[in-house]
Amino acid sequence: MSAATELMNFAIIVAFVTLGLGQILSMVRLVLGPTSGDRILALDTMVINALGIVVMLGIHQGAQIYFEVSLLIAMLGFVSTVALARFMLRGDIIE
Amino acid sequence: MSMEILGTYAVAIFLLIGAGFAAVAVIGLLKFNDPMTRLHAPTKVGTIGIGALLLASIGHSMLLGETSMHELLIMGFLFVTAPISANFIAKVNIHLGVCETPPEPQRDDTWATLKRPEDNIETPKDLNAD
Numbered sequence: 001m002s003a004a005t006e007l008m009n010f011a012i013i014v015a016f017v018t019l020g021l022g023q024i025l026s027m028v029r030l031v032l033g034p035t036s037g038d039r040i041l042a043l044d045t046m047v048i049n050a051l052g053i054v055v056m057l058g059i060h061q062g063a064q065i066y067f068e069v070s071l072l073i074a075m076l077g078f079v080s081t082v083a084l085a086r087f088m089l090r091g092d093i094i095e
Numbered sequence: 096m097s098m099e100i101l102g103t104y105a106v107a108i109f110l111l112i113g114a115g116f117a118a119v120a121v122i123g124l125l126k127f128n129d130p131m132t133r134l135h136a137p138t139k140v141g142t143i144g145i146g147a148l149l150l151a152s153i154g155h156s157m158l159l160g161e162t163s164m165h166e167l168l169i170m171g172f173l174f175v176t177a178p179i180s181a182n183f184i185a186k187v188n189i190h191l192g193v194c195e196t197p198p199e200p201q202r203d204d205t206w207a208t209l210k211r212p213e214d215n216i217e218t219p220k221d222l223n224a225d
Contacts (some may be wrong), residue, residue, distance in 0.1 A: 011110035085183035
């Protein structure tokens, strides 16, 4: 096994561990979060980290099908963040 | 050194950069002590981290011989929507009054997100008074 492949495997492990720890830490902020804005922000961060985990799965398995999954997660995450924020702002989502 | 080895090194370095930025984003989200300050960590740094991971994904698909540029689509979408959601969360913070209220605007009388609906709608009471 060459040095490049070893570095690649190490980087994949590091990225998986970092993203998983990131999910746990942002869940801590989701539970603590004194204000509603913090909770919305923690959920947004968790969506983006989940997107990163799906991209990492695609790199790890060398599969192309994870592209659609990550695009759907990105779009749904944005829409749900905006919906939560509008609910906090106006008390209604679609006026 | 062949192109393949160089590409593998590039993908690994992009993966490490992305993982580092994602870690910094979450640490900032957890450690900062003000809602408006916390807003900045994940919305900017986290987006850059995911961008680096997507660049690594493009490089990896090139290494496998089946080049795909679809990841640029996700990257563009994320880079466009991250400031919008940050703006919405900042408006929530201003609206709930958890941060310092910004100074009054010069021309209008108040900020739109702090304006109450009854300020610019004629209430039935006013109609009866005429």
